[in-house]
Amino acid sequence: MSLVPTTGELGPVVVIGAGLIGASIGMALTAAGERVHLVDASNVHAVVASGLGAGLIDFPQTETIRLVVVATPPSAVVQEVLEALELSPQAVVTDVSSVKGRVLDKLRATGADISRYVGSHPMAGSQFAGPLTASGELFVDRTWVVCPRLDNAPEHVERVRQLARTCGARLVEMEAADHDEAVARVSHVPQLMSSLTAGNLRDVPDRHLQLAGQGVRDVTRIAASDPVLWRQIIQANSSAIRLELEGIRRDLDELFVVLDDPTGLEGFMARGREGARTLPGKHGSIPVEWEAVVIEIPDTPGALAHLFADIGSEGVNVEDLSIEHGSTREVGYLSVQVSPSQAKHLREVMVEKGWRLRVV
Amino acid sequence: MSLVPTTGELGPVVVIGAGLIGASIGMALTAAGERVHLVDASNVHAVVASGLGAGLIDFPQTETIRLVVVATPPSAVVQEVLEALELSPQAVVTDVSSVKGRVLDKLRATGADISRYVGSHPMAGSQFAGPLTASGELFVDRTWVVCPRLDNAPEHVERVRQLARTCGARLVEMEAADHDEAVARVSHVPQLMSSLTAGNLRDVPDRHLQLAGQGVRDVTRIAASDPVLWRQIIQANSSAIRLELEGIRRDLDELFVVLDDPTGLEGFMARGREGARTLPGKHGSIPVEWEAVVIEIPDTPGALAHLFADIGSEGVNVEDLSIEHGSTREVGYLSVQVSPSQAKHLREVMVEKGWRLRVV
Known part of the structure; x- marks a missing residue:
């Protein structure tokens, strides 16, 4: 048993299951200054994960535990959540399994008080892989779904949100069935x-x-x-x-x-x-809308190379290029997709240089 | 009409259809010193492809043409092949469409002499895209299927093989139906x-x-x-x-x-x-077989980091890593996949450094 005071806001955290997901969570939290304790049915996994900086392999005093993350294979989740709720009276318990409804149904069916359980699902990697490929960066900019319920205390939900944020993830909240x-x-x-x-x-x-x-x-x-x-x-x-x-x-x-x-x-x-x-x-980022600048391609060999050179010399980022045909097959246009902030400038410069634009 | 003598062995080559595939073939052949002439229903495509170095937009004397590559959309292939066979009496005619049997059936159904037609299929990109993204490197190390027939003269088949090789492709020969x-x-x-x-x-x-x-x-x-x-x-x-x-x-x-x-x-x-x-x-390269070197992981924190350091200092390329369990859950092994030529050396060095190996 260790009694070292925690340095972070979340811990002491217990991570059950030191596979890819569990070890990666441990590494991210440890790097953020949280105190993490690792538990795994396989001592080898726990030792390897700990060696990679995912946490300690001792176990804290159960009353001090503030958060338990169950990161076992799906079939073991319900039992581990129930045991964690019983063993750690101050802890919020979350899991990282890919399906939330059936875990919740099974927990409810036991009749236990599950108000300290808040399900979550970090959408990265595969839970079954071992800790060797774990990384504290695994969740950065990845989606992490948290499923709050009406019977959860707001501060308990917030603790799981904080877990996702500390791992660098993009937080999404949804009901389990949704x-x-x-x-x-x-x-x-x-x-x-x-x-x-x-x-x-x-x-x-x-x-x-x-x-x-x-x-x-x-x-x-x-x-x-x-x-x-x-x-x-x-x-x-x-x-x-x-x-x-x-x-x-x-x-x-x-x-x-x-x-x-x-x-x-x-x-x-x-x-x-x-x-x-x-x-x-x-x-999951919103796609940026580009703006088209459409320039007539003169029907002479070499003209396109000059056109590319003139566009390139303006230092605009060309996001996409395509050729468009005019009403006859003899006239062609180069459609250049650029960011809206650069489109006006590019149009002005191209006209100055003698190119003909088509009004989009 | 141009009458410039050819510099390569294949040309003069006519490429019909200056889309991604046709323009890329033109660029590869031109770079190899062949004389290429481009034809496209869209003058814009031909001009753009020519500007990118895919060939000339004039047309050679028909009797001098040695190879015609039909690179149009699939629906136009049969008609273009027939016209090319008739127009260019010395030329081998090939196409690049993705399905070979139906083209052949339709050509045969016309009753024309198609012994100078040898179907082929370079497996890269999509024929419909325009020439803007064309590249002379498009076919390097990609598969190019050639479909010779009993009614083809061997030297005609060889000319199409030479086309694929000149483009840097990996040549595969198959019957059309196969x-x-x-x-x-x-x-x-x-x-x-x-x-x-x-x-x-x-x-x-x-x-x-x-x-x-x-x-x-x-x-x-x-x-x-x-x-x-x-x-x-x-x-x-x-x-x-x-x-x-x-x-x-x-x-x-x-x-x-x-x-x-x-x-x-x-x-x-x-x-x-x-x-x-x-x-x-x-x-399409043959997967290399790796050899496993299996090292016992001592049950102490930090041991794995030392193990990684010792493997890394030997400069071997580690292709894959996994953890294996012994007959009890308390003993773990690190399985390191390396090339067979490096495996013996790694085993010797690891034993010298005091690690225990498991016999695979």
Whole structure:
């Protein structure tokens, strides 16, 4: 037992489960000056995580513990949360599992007082991987969902919010059921579709596999994830997932119908493009809107090189480029996407240099 | 008409279609000293491609042309190949479209002499994009499939092989039907699965989309591809694709059955992982086999840091790391994957430094 006073505001924190997520939380909190204690069924994991700076492998006096983070595989979460609530009477207890509703239902079904439990879900990595790849930066700018309830004291919810903020994460608050519907759609069903696609590659002969390009690799990358972990996640959220998969099956049936129908097939592909474009910019940031500056391309060899040179010499950041056609095929325009703050300047300079602009 | 003598072995080459693929071929051949002439229905594309160094926009004397590369959108390929065969009596004519069987069937159905036509498929980029992103390096280390036939003269096939080699590509030879079955499996069906998954995101509200991570982005990335181009590709290969999709539908039906069955669901996920692992290393290279050096981790804090330091000081490239457990949970091993040529040296040095190895 250690009795060293805490240096941070959150601790002493106990992290149960020193895998990738638990060890990374320990490293982030330790780096922030919090006192972290690690517990793992595997002594090796705890020793490795501690060696990486994720915390101490002793255990604090239970009455002093202010926060317990349960970061075990999903199947062990309910039991660990219940034990932590009982063992640490002053502690707020949170977990990091990917599905929130079923954990909550099972906790409620025990009849225990769970008002000090506040579920959360840091959306990074995979809980099952060991601590070797852990990093205190794992959650920086990643989404961390916290699921407050009416029976939680506001200061208890705040302690879990503080955990997410201390790890550098972007905080999102949602009810457990809403969270589970969201991850069914944007995480669990895409995972299953990746597995479905990859499973079909098993019987493909090597001479065919050698034609595989980046596309199939991207689609099937997450299919290489741990089957045991994912079986637990999918099962815990199977009702929401089943609903979404029924939509997928309807669309697949529709695909069989339109496979030889140009208009229908193009509509299917276009809906896919529309869906892919709904995803916000990386890490959930809002996509920036660019402004187009459209310049006529003179019909002479070498003109484009001069045009590029003139744009480049202005030091504007060109975000995207495309060629547009005029009403006849003989006139072309270069459409340059730049930030709105740079667009006006670029237009003025290009006109000064003798280029013709098209009014957008 | 130009009559400048050719500097390379392949030319004069005519590239029909100055989009991404055509312009990139033109740039690679021009850089290799070949004389390239560009033709595009859009004068703007031809001018832009020429300005980027993809070739000349005049047209050579037709009797001198030795190679015609048809790089138009798929729907125009058959007509362009027929015209090129008729117009250029000395030329070998190839195309770069993604499906080879239907082009061949349609060419044969015309009754024309197509013995100077040798189909090919450089597996890079998307034919529909304009020339702005073209690069002479686009095909370096990418797969380029050539489909020779018994009615082709060997020297004509060799000219198309030479085209692929000059562009720096990795040459693969297959029959048209075999090629089409291969791309149905490793390209077209994954494309459709990506579109299917992405299409389902259209009605997902923003508050759910904000939870999207890297996984769904990877799975749906290629769904953002051009629907018009992909409609043409899928249609041209619909028979092979339909067969593969029937397997997918059976597996999806099976998924509904096992969704709440732990063993069945884990089997489904495991088959996905197995499939994902069948894909060869990036760019079709053969995956290197690593050799494991397994070192006991002493059960003391800080030991792992010393272990890492000792491995690092030997300058070996560590390809992968994992922790393994002994027969009891109290003993752990660090498994270090290194190249076979470095494994023996690392083992000797680690023993010298006092670490205990486990015999693999």
